[in-house]
Amino acid sequence: MDELPMAVExxxxxxxxxxxxxxxxxxxxxxxxxxxxxxxxxxxxxxxPITFDPVHNVYRNLGEVAGHAFQDGAKLK
Incomplete structure (x- = not known):
């Protein structure tokens, strides 16, 4: 895996x-x-990781953490 540090089959x-x-x-x-x-x-x-943005036809880097699944939503109840 010289080119890809992770592969999904x-x-x-x-x-x-x-x-x-x-x-x-x-x-x-x-x-x-x-x-x-x-x-x-x-x-x-x-x-x-990077992802493809088909709307703008560019590749984007993943950003910082925006929130925590389930925990942040539970605080709103």
Whole structure:
């Protein structure tokens, strides 16, 4: 994995040629030790992933943490 510190293997579940929509199921994830935290989980900051923005046709870096799932919403009740 010289080029990719993490790889996600998927199985094709469905494909709609009219909309080019793919649906897949993740069946395996491989990651180099250099992107893992002390518990063996993928550390997003070490991985430094990028994503494609099809609206602006650019690649973007993932930003900082915006909130914590479930915990922040529970505080609003």
């Amino acid at each position: 998927c199985r094709l579940v469905s494909y709609d040629p009219e909309s080019c929509r793919l649906v897949g199921e993740i069946v395996n994830v491989c990651a180099e030790e250099s992107v893992l935290d002390s518990e063996g989980k993928i550390d997003v900051e070490k991985l430094a």
